[in-house]
Amino acid sequence: MFDTLLIANRGEIACRVAATARRMGIRTVAVYSDADANARHVASCDQAVYIGGSEPRASYLRADAILRAARDTGAQAIHPGYGFLSENEDFAKAAADAGIAFVGPPASAIAAMGSKSAAKALMEKAGVPLVPGYHGDNQDPEFLKSQADAIGYPVLIKASAGGGGKGMRVVESSGAFLDALASCQREAASSFGDDRVLIERYLQKPRHIEIQVFADTQGNCVYLFERDCSVQRRHQKVIEEAPAPGMTEERRQAMGEAAVAAARAVGYVGAGTVEFIAEPDGRFYFMEMNTRLQVEHPVTEMITGHDLVEWQLRVAAGQPLPARQEDLRITGHAIEARIYAENPEKGFLPSIGTLAYLGLPAHTAFVNGDIRVDGGVRMGDTITPYYDPMIAKLIVHGADRDQARARMLQALAQTQAVGVQTNVAFLARLMKDSAFAAADLDTGLIERQRATLLPEPEAAGASVLALASAAVLVRQGLGAPGKGGTDPWDARDGWRLGGRYHRELQWVDNGTTRKALVARDGAAWTLDCGDGPQAFLWRAHASANPNLAYGLRITLNGHESAGTVVLHADRANVFTDAGSHMLELYDPLAHSQDTQGEHGGGLTAPMPGKIISISVKAGDTVEKGQPLLVMEAMKMEHTISAPAGGKVAEVFYAVGDQVTEGAELVAIGE
Ligand code: MV4
Numbered sequence: 001m002f003d004t005l006l007i008a009n010r011g012e013i014a015c016r017v018a019a020t021a022r023r024m025g026i027r028t029v030a031v032y033s034d035a036d037a038n039a040r041h042v043a044s045c046d047q048a049v050y051i052g053g054s055e056p057r058a059s060y061l062r063a064d065a066i067l068r069a070a071r072d073t074g075a076q077a078i079h080p081g082y083g084f085l086s087e088n089e090d091f092a093k094a095a096a097d098a099g100i101a102f103v104g105p106p107a108s109a110i111a112a113m114g115s116k117s118a119a120k121a122l123m124e125k126a127g128v129p130l131v132p133g134y135h136g137d138n139q140d141p142e143f144l145k146s147q148a149d150a151i152g153y154p155v156l157i158k159a160s161a162g163g164g165g166k167g168m169r170v171v172e173s174s175g176a177f178l179d180a181l182a183s184c185q186r187e188a189a190s191s192f193g194d195d196r197v198l199i200e201r202y203l204q205k206p207r208h209i210e211i212q213v214f215a216d217t218q219g220n221c222v223y224l225f226e227r228d229c230s231v232q233r234r235h236q237k238v239i240e241e242a243p244a245p246g247m248t249e250e251r252r253q254a255m256g257e258a259a260v261a262a263a264r265a266v267g268y269v270g271a272g273t274v275e276f277i278a279e280p281d282g283r284f285y286f287m288e289m290n291t292r293l294q295v296e297h298p299v300t301e302m303i304t305g306h307d308l309v310e311w312q313l314r315v316a317a318g319q320p321l322p323a324r325q326e327d328l329r330i331t332g333h334a335i336e337a338r339i340y341a342e343n344p345e346k347g348f349l350p351s352i353g354t355l356a357y358l359g360l361p362a363h364t365a366f367v368n369g370d371i372r373v374d375g376g377v378r379m380g381d382t383i384t385p386y387y388d389p390m391i392a393k394l395i396v397h398g399a400d401r402d403q404a405r406a407r408m409l410q411a412l413a414q415t416q417a418v419g420v421q422t423n424v425a426f427l428a429r430l431m432k433d434s435a436f437a438a439a440d441l442d443t444g445l446i447e448r449q450r451a452t453l454l455p456e457p458e459a460a461g462a463s464v465l466a467l468a469s470a471a472v473l474v475r476q477g478l479g480a481p482g483k484g485g486t487d488p489w490d491a492r493d494g495w496r497l498g499g500r501y502h503r504e505l506q507w508v509d510n511g512t513t514r515k516a517l518v519a520r521d522g523a524a525w526t527l528d529c530g531d532g533p534q535a536f537l538w539r540a541h542a543s544a545n546p547n548l549a550y551g552l553r554i555t556l557n558g559h560e561s562a563g564t565v566v567l568h569a570d571r572a573n574v575f576t577d578a579g580s581h582m583l584e585l586y587d588p589l590a591h592s593q594d595t596q597g598e599h600g601g602g603l604t605a606p607m608p609g610k611i612i613s614i615s616v617k618a619g620d621t622v623e624k625g626q627p628l629l630v631m632e633a634m635k636m637e638h639t640i641s642a643p644a645g646g647k648v649a650e651v652f653y654a655v656g657d658q659v660t661e662g663a664e665l666v667a668i669g670e
Contacts, residue, residue, distance in 0.1 A: 001317045002076040008066045009081030012376030014041035017079045020309035029073045033059035035384050054386045060084045063091045077101040086292040103316040105270050105291050112266040113289040117160040123286045126265035128258050131285040133200030145177045154202040159188035165235040205442040206277040209244050211259035212300045215268045216315045222325045223256035230441040240296035241335045242303045245439035298395040302334035333401045337427045341389040341420040350389040351421035354382045357566045359416035416575045418566045429453050460509045462529045463561040464581045468572035469516045470538035471550045471565035506586040567662050605659045609633025620648045
C-alpha cells in the first residue's frame, strides 16, 4: 500500500478521501487554491501544497501543478475525487507516465466511455441493452427521418457529443422531425463543435438507476447493487437512494450483470458507475458510464457496509477486490440529500456568502450508522462563486425506506445554516411529498410537484416571533445561555427584579413589520404579538455555539415550543422542527439616522469581550459619536459610540461583565 496519497480535489470529497486514507495509515497531501487557503480540506490532510488561483483552471484543473506537487511530496498515488480532473484521460495518462498511481481507471477506459456514440456501439457489441434507436455514422436528414419513423414517435434526438441533457430534442411526429433535427444540429455544433446526432425512442417517464461496479487488476469485477437517482432538477441530482424502490431480485441481477459486462468491455479497473434509464415496467437501457467515484457513493456504502474509497486505494495499489459477488448483501435502505447554498425561491440560484453559523446533525458512524454527514465547509467558511455551492451531504440509513425517510427529516431539522440561503426546507418538503413518500419516482417528479414543493412563504406564527424575542431578551442577560437552564426571574441583572419592564421589538418578516411587545409587571411576563398580552415564559439552555445560537423552550399562553435561534447581524434565524424562519430586527433609530445600519447602529457588541468602562447612565443625553462604553476583546480595546443623538434609556451591563457577540449594550431613545 502507498504511504502517501495526494488528493487532487477540494471540499467534501477531499475530506471524505482523507478520512479513509487516515484510517488506513496513509499520509495525505492536499492541494489548494487562493480561495481555499483556509479550507477544511487543507486542515483534513497532513500536508498541503498551494497550486494556484481561485478559478479552477488556474489550480484544480492544472495537471502540471498537481503532478509537480505529487513529485515534491513523495506521493505515490493521486486520488482525483469527482469533477475537475477525475475523468480526464490525459491526466490519468500523465500520472501513469510519471510513475504515480492514478486512483481511477486506465486512460483507455476513460476514453472509451468519453464518446457517447462510440460507447453505445461498444455496449451493443457487449450485449448491454440500449434504447431502441440509431447511433450510426449516416447523418443524412432524410435517412435519420426514416430511422425515426421506423422507431416510432415520440423520438429523442441527442447530440452524439452531448451529455447532461444538453442538445436534446423530443419530436412528437414525423412532420416535426426535420425542423427539430436542424435545430438540434445547430445547438450541437455551437455547444460541442460537433453536429452529429443519434436518434432514440423517447421514454416518457424514465427512472435513473445506476449500478456501482468495481474491478481490480486481477480480472475480478463485481457490482455493488443500484442507486436510484431519479429525483433530480435540470439534470442535477437532488436525492439519491439505495436500493431502488420496487427493484426485483431478477432485475437487480440482470442490471448488475449488464453493468459488469459494460465495465469488462472497456477493460475497466477501479470504481465506476453504469447509468441506465428504466421504464415503468422495469425494462432498462444503458445511458453512459461515469469513470469515477460519484457524489452519491455513500448510499451504497451504507447498504453494503463497504468503504468504497478503501476499495479504490486497494485496487490502485494492485490488491484484489476485498469481496466477491456472492459476499455482497444489501442491508436496509439509505437516502442521501445534498445540502446546497442556493435559493429555491429564486430558481435555485447559488447563494454566495459566509456561513456565520452552521449546525449539522450528529454524525453517528462512518460507513455503518444511522446518520452520516459528509461536509466540506465549517462555520465561518465562505461559499464562493468559484466552486460548487454544496455545504454538505446528509446520508441516512434505516431498516426500510420509511425509516430512512423519517431519519432524513430529523437530520434536516438539525441542519441550520445562517449567512446563506439553503435548500433545506425544500428537501424537507420533498421528503414529505406524497409521490416521493409512495416511491413513485421518475425524473419529472420535482417539476410535477413544483406547486407544493415551492409554496408561497408563510408568515411567522406567534411562537416564531416569541422564540426570536426570547433570544433577544436572553442576549440582554434575561436568562443567560451557558449557565444551564435559567428562568427569566433568575436573571443576573438583579437590579431589575421586581420592577417593570416594557419593550417593543419590531420584527420584519418578509417585508411585513410584526410588533412584539414584551412586558413584565412583578414576576409576570407577557408577550403581545397583536392578539393582546399573553403569558410568556422562556428558558435557555446551553448550545454548541453560545456566542450566536440560543437553544430555547418557550411557553406562550400555555403553548410550549422549542427551537434554536441564531442572532446574527440584526437578524433572528429561528429553527424549529417545523422549519426555519428569518426575521429582521427593525431598529427605528438605526433607520431614521445616517448610521449605515450595521449592527443595530453600533449599540451591540461587535465581538465577545468584557466591559471595561462605562461613561453614561440611564437618563443621560448623548450626542452622535459620543463614547458610551469601552470593551476589551481579543486583547484590544473597542469604544462603542452613540450612532445618533438621544437619551440613554438603559445600559444593560456593568463594568466587568462578559458580553457575547451581538449583545445589545445600551438602548438610546429619542
Ligand atoms: C433519455 C430520456 C428519455 N428517453 N433518452 C438526459 C441526460 C442524458 N444523460 C440522458 N437523458 C435522458 N435520456 C431517451 N431515449 C430522458 C433523459 C432524461 C434524464 C435521464 C436521466 C436522468 C435525468 C433525466 C432528466 C431528463 C431527461
